[in-house]
Amino acid sequence: MSKIIGKVAATEKIPTTIDEFYFWTDKERILHPFDVVKVEHLNNSVTFGVIEEISHITDATSYLTSFISSDFGDVNLEANTHRVGMNFVKAKVVGNTENIYTPVLDGRRVGLANQAEVGTALGLDKIEHPLPCGYLEMYEGEDEIVLPVHFNSHFVLGPDGAHLNISGISGLAAKTSYAMFLLKAIQEKYINKIDIKPNESAAFVIFNVKGRDLLAIDESNKDLSKQDKQIYEMLGINSEPFENVQYYYPHFDDEHPNTYAQKEDVKYQIDQNKAFKYKYVYEYDRDSLELLFANIDDSTGTMDSIINYVLTDQGNFGNIRNWSDFLGEVDEYLKPGKGGEITVMSWRKFKRIVRKALTNPLFAKRISNEDNETRLRDSINHIRKNDIFVVDIARLDEDMQSFVFGDVIKAIYDLKLGQAGEQDDIPKKIIIFVDELNKYASSDVPKNSPILRQVRDITERGRSLGIILFSAEQFKSSIDDRVKGNCSTHAYGRTNAIEISKNDYRYIPQVYRGMMTRLKQGEYIVQNPVFTSPLNIKFPNPIYRQFPNG
Amino acid sequence: MGKVLDYLASETKGTCYKSHRYCFDRVDIPSVVYDDKQNIIFSRSKVGETDKGFTASKSLGELAKKINRQSKPLFKFFLDGSRRTYKVDDVAYNNRIYPIVAGQIGVGCCIRENPDSFKSFAFENYSALSLPECANKDNQPNELFFNSLTTKINDLPGLKKRNISLEKILPYEDRRLKDDEKYEQKGIAKIQDEMIESEKRLVARLARERKLNFDSYLIKDGSLQYQSSKGGDLKDLAAIKSNYRCVVGVSKSFNPELCLDQFNRSIAKKIADLKLFHRTPVFKYMTERSRGVEFSVWYLRIRGINRTVSPFDGVLKIEKILVTENEMEKGLDSDEIDLISANLINECFPTCYGSDNRWANHLYPVYLTETFIKSKYLSDVYFLNLF
DSSP states (O other), X not given: OXXXXXXXXXXXXXXXXXXXXXXXXXXXXXXXXXXXXXXXXXXXXXXXXXXXXXXXXXXXXXXXXXXXXXXXXXXXXXXXXXXXXXXXXXXEEEEETTOOOSOXXXXXXXXXXXXHHHHHHTXXXXXXXXXXEEEXXXXXGGXXXXXXXXXXXXXXXXXXXXXXXXXXXXXXXXHHHHHHHHHHXXXXXXXXXXXXXXXXXXXXXXXXXXXXXXXXXXXXXXXXOHHHHHHHHHTTOXXXXXXXXXXXXXXXXXXXXXXOSOHHHHHHHHHTTOEEEEOEEHHHHGGGGXXXXXXXXXXXXXXXXXXXHHHTTOTTGGGOOSHHHHHHHHHHTTSTTSSTTSOHHHHHHHHHHHHHHHTSTTEESOOOGGGTEEXXXXXXXXXXXXXXXXXEOTTSOHHHHHHHHHHHXXXXXXXXXXXXXXXXXXXXXXXXXXXXXXXXXXXTSOTTOHHHHHHHHHHHHHHHHTEEEEEEESOGGGBOHHHHHTOSEEEEOSOOHHHHTSGGGTTSOHHHHHHHTTOOTTEEEEEOTTOSSOEEXXXXXXXXXXXXXX | OOHHHHHHHHHTTOEEOOOOOEEGGGSOOOOOOOSSOSOEEEEEEEEOBSOTTOOSOEEOHHHHHHHHHHSOOSEEEEEEEEEEEEEEEEEEETTEEEEEEEEEEEEEEEEEEETTEEEEEEEEXXXXXXXXXXXXXXXXXXXXXXXXXXXXXXXXXXXXHTTOOEEEEEEEOOSOOOTTOOHHHHHHHHHHHHHHHHHHHHHHHHHHTTOOBTTBEEEEESOOOOOOOSSSSSOOHHHHGGGGTTEEEEESOOOGGGOBOXXXXXXXXXXXXXXXXXXXXXXXXXXXXXXXXXXXXXXXXXXXXXGSSXXXXXXXXXXXXXXSHHHHHHXXXXXXXXXXXXXXXXXXXXXXXXXXXTTTTOOHHHHHHHHHHHHTSOOHHHHHTTO
């Protein structure tokens, strides 16, 4: 037995069980929730436990005892003897070396585990198809151990399970950084064909939703510390930035900048032929009109009727070639008696919604390939293995962000379903990362929202199609149940007390919930079907260029 | 199980009755039990300290504060003994019925190195039986007979399997009882004496190992007035009193009727009226129990009377054996008494309020020692069923 830190205590009122046990330890012994401990058990086996709660008790029967013991409230009293006290620790049983799951016995010695034992206890030593997801730090001082943690990629990217959801409050949780860390590990795994079958391939579509966060992911992070580089090395990931990156900026003009990227940077990237400006052209993109209504409550279905009216080329809509003519035609229906069964009021509402969007230069007459302009749908149709498409939607208003997101999702779906024509070199898996999922799949989004429908489709059926969703949001509780319920892997970053009081966190032990409000930046609690217990992991700083001011 | 008793009955040619078994200490008998002993014989000069002029009480609060600020606590070791006695059966010899008394004895000493380190230093616990002397039916010496019986009982498979053994079988007198006497009390007294012997052995060990010195005193819970016993390794306190140079006996309860001054007047009221952190003068006396040994005794109030439920709550009776000839002649050095008293004041917090009704008179390290010893006992149900 390595370092002994206490002994199991089984009492009449709190017995040890198959699932958990308690042990006492010195009050000055520093332990943390998620630390692994081991206990000697029957037949020379060892039972492993993960610490869930740590309490300190003394023999004081009440607060009054404590008050009286301080000379009836004298705060300056220094007693010769400090009240006898100890810490008692609740640990959840996570395994036994001989698969003996009878409760551990009273008085058995409890010790710290070594690196290999921690791996065994947490099921990290038998992970197939490993995909680095961070590292663990355990114990303090000379006992400290650090070990890399891997997901089983088949439970993140399919076929056994898919989709990742990351939650945590803005800034402190570093959700984007964590998703990018995982994407980096995945891209490297696929580029280097590590544990990848020859016919397997993956591409990535990433939405930039904040500032310039992801607009330079193929440039190095010059501030990456030596320590971070060592961690990347330990995890088997190189510390070079992403490869094969293409940036898609919304088309802009002076009146509508549409992106937070510096003009020079965009120009530089365009010159390098790694950036494009996307546009929507009426002739090809009018089918996506319904996406502008994703967040509009349309319980009577009138907006749906109008969209249907337009898409079936009724009236004069079949002859129109551009968005301004389209708006002009809509104006016609505002005149009494023109709209048939659809009331003028409904047409007015329709126009109000589309006009706001269509004034954006994003909606243009045509595409100029020479100027690196493109339709996102066309680009998506040509995505190839190991490509990373970064679609910038950060500066678009919320409805437009939904529109672009919905359009890209739809394009990927169509591509994988063969709607875009049969192609041999479509990547087997397309991994989509989107932050602020609550904008598209919140539990408040109207249930008939086409975007919500698509997101649900991806989480429910995307695994078999090879569409994997990595999503992030501030508050998991606000996300549609079907969407989050279908994610096989969950990462919990720093959150707040109100959030952890919600139902989503009911099955997480109280101490872990408490910890979620204290997690540091770069620290996550992750749940994956292959782990025997939630893990408290850390990950290094991003390998790509960071913009200090966003 | 019953096998120990069956064997005992057959080996001593008696009859066991499978009577109701119970723990004496769990039977509540309303009585006042004092820590100190009766029958005090006053010494010629009853002033037990060098400061002869001091008759009223003396405040030690300031000295206690000064010691607390400036130096380490005087007391480093804490000793307590405890026994739990049981009636396990009745046995008949010569048409008379005698109880079989069993006991668990625990004596422990804890050491305090610093406020956070309180550990067991020495500990003894064992089980013993007490039988009437007539269990030994022939003229074989008692010691031989009962030792041999102990060995035989310890060889019984029931005890061996549980890795439990009896340390001793102690014979109690089977003489005709006086009106208010019971054989049970005689059996219990034997177990009590055995515990005291064990305490003495422990003090002797501390003295032998030179653990006790003028910077490391021992507090012994209860009185130091040990009875001179016929048996035991350390028969006479007078012979071993040098072991007690740095030992202080602290009694939580005492009989106020026995508190007399040099003019044989009761000082019970003076004790009751003692102000907080005041002590009485020291008295010197001998007891019938420990002839040849002189004790110095004083009283110290460690809790304010407004915090306690009776006037003697919060007052400790402190005893120290007078070891040197100088001490016996002139009394204990008043400075040492003040030092001991002030250090005892510094031991009065924290308290065991809520856990022990005697909290006002209990010193926390002593309470911890007592709790430690009691935690080592076998449960009553388990112990009673061993027989």
